[in-house]
Ligand code: KG4
């Protein structure tokens with residue numbers, strides 16, 4: 001079964017052709033990072049306009065590279081939430097037009113489900129049930145993947161997402177957008193134990209996260225240095241901040257897995273590219289004898305192959321959407 005998948009929830013315009021859920025025939029990603037960099041973050045209105053400019057070309061490229069034509073597709077899958085409403089609408093509109101014109105079934109896909117599904121592409125042997133830590137620019141979830149398309153969310157962030165915290169701290173120490181990869185690189189030259197930033201734990205919600213406190217702690221630390229006329233050591237700050245965030249992500253995931261007796265763990269979302277998080281999760285799983293899965297970086301950040309994979313399983317479960325499919329910016333998982 002061949003699926004044409006489309007993703008436009010934030011600042012990447014992406015299209016892919018995926019066969020039988022897990023084989024990627026093409027995966028085209030047009031990033032808008034160079035544009036948003038000028039503003040220090042994603043500007044929603046600009047994101048929507050950029051998606052409109054390139055989406056047809058990205059879809060054409062995905063089909064060409066796959067060696068297949070639109071008529072050979074068995075379904076069209078598209079991210080319909082969560083994400084920026086204007087950005088989502090561009091992908092949803094394109095998918096609806098193609099599905100109508102080529103008379104193909106249309107399947108709306110949850111973006112977070114897409115991130116989790118990147119693991120199925122990277123690991124053909126992986127089957128549910130397992131536990132997944134999803135950490136991206138918009139979300140930080142601990143999820144039990146009970147079956148294909150069946151989720152139980154155990155924990156989520158109460159305020160900022162992990163990636164958002166990386167981006168905000170990067171801006172504060174003058175690294176620019178997007179902050180995650182820049183903090184990751186700079187942290188390699190710093191001491192992760194130079195400054196002790198707080199790891200927030202929420203009473204009665206041991207699997208939830210809160211990252212606004214650690215972000216404020218970095219800002220306060222920078223302020224206190226500047227009042228004393230001292231120069232901050234950016235590499236130490238990056239490493240110490242990264243230590244606090246990746247530490248809490250790993251610890252909460254391990255606690256959830258132990259409490260629920262789950263011994264198979266996966267990692268997903270843009271923050272899953274982070275080298276410290278990858279190392280910590282690998283070590284923590286090894287220590288406990290858990291199986292551990294993570295996608296390569298290209299499948300961790302936003303892409304359409306993961307949407308094609310999630311869409312395949314949704315299609316198999318019977319999901320079909322019509323011309324009334326709409327963007328749902330705050331779409332929940334499960
Ligand atoms: O999944 P994604 O591409 O988009 C969303 O769905 O949000 O995630 C983007 C986020 C950004 O906040 C970015 O800074 C973060 O992932 N990110 C990283 C790294 N690479 C990307 N964070 C930490 N370390 C990285 N190496």
Ligand code: ZN
Nearest residue numbers: 136270301302
């Ligand atoms: Zn994403």
